[in-house]
Amino acid sequence: MIHETYQTAFNLASDELVSYSRIVESVGRDHGKKIEPVRLPAAEINRQGIPLPFPLEEHLLYSGAKIRQLFGIEYMPFKKGLREALKYYLMCRSSAALPPPDRPGDARNSIMSADLVLCNLGASDARLVGGARLDCPSGKQDTFMGAQDALGELSGPKTQVLDCQGGMVLPGFNDAHCHPIAFAMTQRYLDCSARQVGCISDIQAILRKQAGKAGKERWLRGAQLDATAIAESNALPNRWELTRRYPISRWYWWSDPASIASSTAALSRCGIDDSTLDSDAEMLGRDYYQR
Amino acid sequence: MGSYFAGRVFVEELAKQPDSAIYVFNRGHRPLGMIGITELVGDREQAEQIQRVIPAKEWDAVVDFCAYTPAHVKSLLDNLPGKIMQYIFITPPASIRKAGTCRLQKTACNFPARNLSSAAMQIMATTKVMAESMLQHTCESLGIAYTILRPTIIYGYYNYAPREKLLFRFAAQPSADNHSIARHGLVQFHLGRGYGAHDHALHR
Numbered sequence: 001m002i003h004e005t006y007q008t009a010f011n012l013a014s015d016e017l018v019s020y021s022r023i024v025e026s027v028g029r030d031h032g033k034k035i036e037p038v039r040l041p042a043a044e045i046n047r048q049g050i051p052l053p054f055p056l057e058e059h060l061l062y063s064g065a066k067i068r069q070l071f072g073i074e075y076m077p078f079k080k081g082l083r084e085a086l087k088y089y090l091m092c093r094s095s096a097a098l099p100p101p102d103r104p105g106d107a108r109n110s111i112m113s114a115d116l117v118l119c120n121l122g123a124s125d126a127r128l129v130g131g132a133r134l135d136c137p138s139g140k141q142d143t144f145m146g147a148q149d150a151l152g153e154l155s156g157p158k159t160q161v162l163d164c165q166g167g168m169v170l171p172g173f174n175d176a177h178c179h180p181i182a183f184a185m186t187q188r189y190l191d192c193s194a195r196q197v198g199c200i201s202d203i204q205a206i207l208r209k210q211a212g213k214a215g216k217e218r219w220l221r222g223a224q225l226d227a228t229a230i231a232e233s234n235a236l237p238n239r240w241e242l243t244r245r246y247p248i249s250r251w252y253w254w255s256d257p258a259s260i261a262s263s264t265a266a267l268s269r270c271g272i273d274d275s276t277l278d279s280d281a282e283m284l285g286r287d288y289y290q291r
Numbered sequence: 292m293g294s295y296f297a298g299r300v301f302v303e304e305l306a307k308q309p310d311s312a313i314y315v316f317n318r319g320h321r322p323l324g325m326i327g328i329t330e331l332v333g334d335r336e337q338a339e340q341i342q343r344v345i346p347a348k349e350w351d352a353v354v355d356f357c358a359y360t361p362a363h364v365k366s367l368l369d370n371l372p373g374k375i376m377q378y379i380f381i382t383p384p385a386s387i388r389k390a391g392t393c394r395l396q397k398t399a400c401n402f403p404a405r406n407l408s409s410a411a412m413q414i415m416a417t418t419k420v421m422a423e424s425m426l427q428h429t430c431e432s433l434g435i436a437y438t439i440l441r442p443t444i445i446y447g448y449y450n451y452a453p454r455e456k457l458l459f460r461f462a463a464q465p466s467a468d469n470h471s472i473a474r475h476g477l478v479q480f481h482l483g484r485g486y487g488a489h490d491h492a493l494h495r
Contacts (some may be wrong), residue, residue: 003436005438006377006436006437006438007427007430007431007436007437007438008438008439009423009438009439009440009441010438010439010440010441011384011441011443011444012440012441012442013442013443018444023455023458024458027455027458027459027461027462030462031462035458035461050457052457053452059442061444062384062441064359064443067440076447078446079449081445081446082446082455084446084448085446085447085448085450085453085455085459086453086455086459086462087448088447088448088449088451089450089453089456089459090452090459090462092451117324158329209415
């Protein structure tokens with residue numbers, strides 16, 4: 001059948017007839033506006049130079065029967081096609097905040113040209129998909145997160161396109177990474193995240209509650225303590241603050257993957273006391289005085 | 292050749308086919324940025340760039356969306372490296388009036404209209420017909436299969452220069468400005484357009 005297409009020409013035309021009245025009706029319906037056409041003679045329209053899409057003095061009728069008989073192709077309905085064209089037109093206008101371009105060159109250069117396009121990626125946060133917009137660090141251009149179909153619209157002459165090969169993209173600074181094992185471990189610890197803890201008394205309440213369940217011989221382990229979320233200190237609470245009313249010595253806190261706050265008893269179990277010196281790999285902070 | 296509107300849709304659809312190898316040649320003003328698509332940057336009006344940028348391969352098909360003159364067609368066929376198995380020419384239909392008559396000999400001109408004068412439209416239509424003739428003669432002399440596809444009018448996404456811009460502009464304005472279309476003088480004519488049913492008069 002392919003060879004039947006050789007050395008020949010085909011019109012691509014559906015059977016739908018399109019008129020100005022249909023266009024007006026379709027655009028008005030899709031955009032919820034009542035349009036009241038004004039009738040003018042064709043000569044007057046030409047004299048005024050009103051830009052209309054089709055010749056005014058003749059019908060243009062084409063047949064697509066030849067290729068339809070060969071391949072049975074179907075066409076997008078006129079109303080749907082016009083709606084898509086209008087959608088793209090409005091999107092271009094809103095994206096560029098400029099009048100629609102008259103020339104293709106203008107369209108390519110002025111509309112939706114992204115600095116960077118990351119494609120074929122995984123997102124760590126559901127908020128990043130489905131058309132959300134993020135500010136990119138340069139501040140010059142938004143980064144649009146969406147379907148791959150939008151790639152062509154966003155690319156410009158200076159756009160850098162990176163294929164992430166299905167990898168994960170994490171918003172962050174220079175050293176975005178994660179600690180899955182540590183995270184898994186801390187799921188069994190006391191939750192001292194900002195969701196639960198806003199002040200030192202919150203920590204005390206958690207300690208007190210868990211100490212009652214665990215008994216004196218069990219260690220209390222906390223995790224996810226965010227010093228910046230504690231109203232009083234903006235730092236990890238010291239041992240006096242944590243044991244002010246309910247002296248509990250067997251605790252330590254894993255505040256983040258890089259630091260641990262421990263009671264004196266916990267440190268002693270590790271062989272650490274006042275005489276222990278900092279090593280070149282770690283530093284010991286000590287509560288020498290009360291805040 | 293050509294990837295702004297219909298060409299872009301074509302590439303997007305073709306890319307869904309497994310084992311497809313797609314090369315796009317354009318001036319690079321608006322890259323597609325699609326995975327698996329090789330984008331070649333060059334100007335088709337510069338024969339040297341066609342020769343230098345496009346690799347010599349056995350091309351199953353060259354699909355041309357943006358040839359408007361006989362020179363465009365001839366230049367590409369003469370300079371494209373490698374072997375072309377089929378040349379698919381996407382071009383609007385065009386008609387040439389017989390002097391002194393209003394009868395359509397082929398189909399009517401279908402260029403982006405700015406109410407061009409009848410003479411200007413005839414010149415454009417003539418150029419299009421000549422481009423098709425150039426394609427036929429050159430392909431036959433080179434032993435290349437060709438197919439001409441003439442979309443009458445294409446509506447849809449990616450249309451960067453819609454014919455209905457006047458009406459679209461109205462739609463984009465705030466609701467309070469409902470009467471602006473009247474000020475622009477939009478008219479309603481009962482002209483059938485685009486998709487015809489009278490094949491007896493229009494076939495080649």
